[in-house]
Amino acid sequence: MINNLISNMINKDFPKVDEAKKLVQEMYLEDHRPWVVGYSGGKDSTVVVQLVFEALSGLPKESLHKKVYVISSDTLVETPLIISSINDTLRRVQEHALKLGLPIETHKVKPPAEKSFWANIIGKGYPSPNQKFRWCTDRLKIEPANQFILDKVSAFGEVIMVLGVRDDESATRANVMKSHTVEGKVLMRHSTLSNAFVFAPIRNFSLDDVWNYLLNSDSPWGDDNHALNKLYQDSSSGECPLVVDKTIKESAGSCGNSRFGCWTCTVVTEDKALNGFIESGEDWMLPLLEFRNWLADIRDVRSYRQKYRMNGQVYYRDVRVETIDGQEFVIIPKKSRKREEKILLDSFEIVEKTDLKEYIIKHNIDLSTGDEPNILIKDEDKYQRLGLGPFTMEARELILRKLLEVQRDLKHPSEQHHELISEEELKVIRRYWLDSGEFEDRVPQIFREVMGYDLNWEFDDRPLFDAEQITDLELLSQEMNVDMKLLKRLIAIEKDYNGYKIRRGISQEIEKALKQDYLHL
Incomplete structure (x- = not known):
């Protein structure tokens, strides 16, 4: 043969x-x-x-x-x-x-x-x-x-x-x-x-x-x-x-172990493709590998994630409590490269599930940010933590900033200005942020701070309010005990439908915003 x-x-x-x-x-x-x-x-x-x-x-x-x-x-x-x-x-x-x-x-x-x-x-x-x-x-x-x-x-x-x-x-x-x-x-x-x-x-x-x-x-x-x-x-x-x-x-299968996959692949534990290229002498790609590893590592960091899903749904994750060497530990499973975490039970404040809403209001907790209290939720005979949702706005701003820094400093051997994120994508991200109710126009600011120049941003995408007006709204919403995120979303809905003679669908959008789980724990 x-x-x-x-x-x-x-x-x-x-x-x-x-x-x-x-x-x-x-x-x-x-x-x-x-x-x-x-x-x-x-x-x-x-x-x-x-x-x-x-x-x-x-x-x-x-x-x-x-x-x-x-x-x-x-x-x-x-x-x-x-x-x-x-x-x-x-x-x-x-x-x-x-x-x-x-x-x-x-x-x-x-x-x-x-x-x-x-x-x-x-x-x-x-x-x-x-x-x-x-x-x-x-x-x-x-x-x-x-x-x-x-x-x-x-x-x-x-x-x-x-x-x-x-x-x-x-x-x-x-x-x-x-x-x-x-x-x-x-x-x-x-x-x-x-x-x-x-x-x-x-x-x-x-x-x-x-x-x-x-x-x-x-x-x-x-x-x-x-x-x-x-x-x-x-x-x-x-x-x-x-x-x-x-x-x-x-x-x-995942393409993260492949020569011909995405450099951002976080599905695999180790990116053999990028590692292989770097070991073969393409060390200019090291910043890509470092960014990819960082992106994988922050995935399950609670301070980077909202505590409800994109549709506003709040959900709970069970955690185990084990006795190790005479002490009780909370065992928290991880989905990223770190498989699980052990934390002393005594370091948590225990909150009954029926008292959770009152606790959140009393301590002025915003579930859309990383500012989460160190609590365990007790539901009869089991312990839980709030499930994780999308990245917080603060985390998204950090990811964008770090990505632009890698793009700015990348030493591509044949492309002096190699793009990791396109201008079109940046404009889409800007629109998504503004449509979600973010009043501060942060994408152009971050881009200018990192890259040192401006893009041709569309006039129609300008924010609705200036910094002083945003501060006034935040103070007013706090005084009237109105959720600021909800207020932002309602204003964004009004903006989307502004100018239409027949505003078909606006009632459903408003109803959807008002019925989000996190508002009614």
Whole structure:
């Protein structure tokens, strides 16, 4: 077997590759449904794009009757070196396709600024993703890719997704693929998009097949596949696939251990990708790793989180009480890199659940800030703490400031002004903060303080009140025992509906604001 493999490598004779190319040609000629090829920058997707490129090059020009769209997902927080490499590859593929007259178009799909990683974290206060709350994959990868596919479905009726998925990647992936396979058919059903089908031309490839082909076949658009191989050799991590199906989101795994994932990934305990790059000599990326680790560490810090959810819902988390060496400790589970915390029970003030609202009013506690009393809530025979909600405004301001500082000081080897957060995202964050009732226009202030210059901020986004008016409102709300956050939200609702002749929906918005849990503990 080894002798045959060596002989195949010398003669560049790979039966699986020849079969895959032939299958690609047959499937291409079978109908008029356009293809959407997923490209992540990793080995498997590179094999697929290269196979498609070579297969189409081998067809007569008159047979090239339908479009092939090569799409790559840009989450806007991709590892800088990788997104730069992907951009170069997409450009080369497009240039060589045009030169050869191939019907290939390259596209990058990305989330709108309103749904970006920073818009969610800094703008809305989403806690950074973890294994149990992995909101990022849907918003940053699946939805943008699916929107591109749906656009093609609406134009052509049906599309075929061409993906670099393989049965031997994992047992979970193989089972998922098997469940979508129709016996005797090459195409698989797409689980969520009814008019889309999946074609996996390298489904039966092994890892050796993938690398044997890449390292013994020149890239038709001029890339260096040996450089790609070196990326994998530098670490034990793999690629982050272009995910277009929610049913395989979990089998795709987190991309934090991948060479081709997001540099901000907090789902994994350790980011092997960034560590690998730094160990390989890309030490300019160390500030990114430090920021990522800090973002992961503050996720469960109570002083950085509101004590109710975005919809105002208050919830409770049970904590254990254990006796250790004769002393009672409260055991607080953690979701971040620190697994649990032990605190002496005597250091807490115990508050009966039925007395919680009175306690909060008496001590003038604002659950939207980090100013939380050191209390345990007693509910019959168990102890609880208030559950955590979004990042507080103070935490969001801190995250924005630190992110801008990293961007300002980053020494990117080829981009003097590399952006970690775009101007468009900053403007979205500003709008989110103002819409939520924040009167002080903090985003332009923070940007100016860190970066030393101003952006062209829109006139319509100016705050409603100046500093003196805000102080007067705060004093008045305190005097009248009115929740300041509620007052801000009601004023923001009025602003949103101001000028409309028919203000349909305003009553529901006001009712929603008045019914938030934290107001009625």
